[in-house]
Amino acid sequence: MFDGTEGSQMAFWTCRETAASAEHVHAYDEYMLVVEGCYTLFIDGQRIPVRAGEEYVIPRGVAHSGEVLAGTRTIHAFGGHRADRVAVAS
Numbered sequence: 001m002f003d004g005t006e007g008s009q010m011a012f013w014t015c016r017e018t019a020a021s022a023e024h025v026h027a028y029d030e031y032m033l034v035v036e037g038c039y040t041l042f043i044d045g046q047r048i049p050v051r052a053g054e055e056y057v058i059p060r061g062v063a064h065s066g067e068v069l070a071g072t073r074t075i076h077a078f079g080g081h082r083a084d085r086v087a088v089a090s
Contacts, residue, residue, distance in 0.1 A: 011076045015068045023065040030058040030078050037072025041065075 015037070023042070032039065033055045041048040041056060042065045050056045058064055068074075 009078045015072045018070045020067045028060050033075045035073040040067045
């Protein structure tokens with residue numbers, strides 16, 4: 001996860017096992033690029049497979065969920081704060 005100075009974030013994720021996300025909404029736009037594998041979005045009852053080399057923009061306020069296959073790698077750019085960092089004990 002990388003934090004932008006204006007509050008945006010960018011995430012580079014590798015999914016080690018097949019997983020699903022519950023439906024949710026962001027107060028900011030989300031840009032997603034699939035580097036390897038497939039990430040299937042569900043928006044307004046539509047199933048939208050996003051495969052390696054493809055990209056998708058989810059506008060703010062749009063309810064969405066997803067399924068990702070094991071081994072899938074994605075890059076996400078969020079127009080706002082998406083995730084908090086986990087503190088690492090020293």
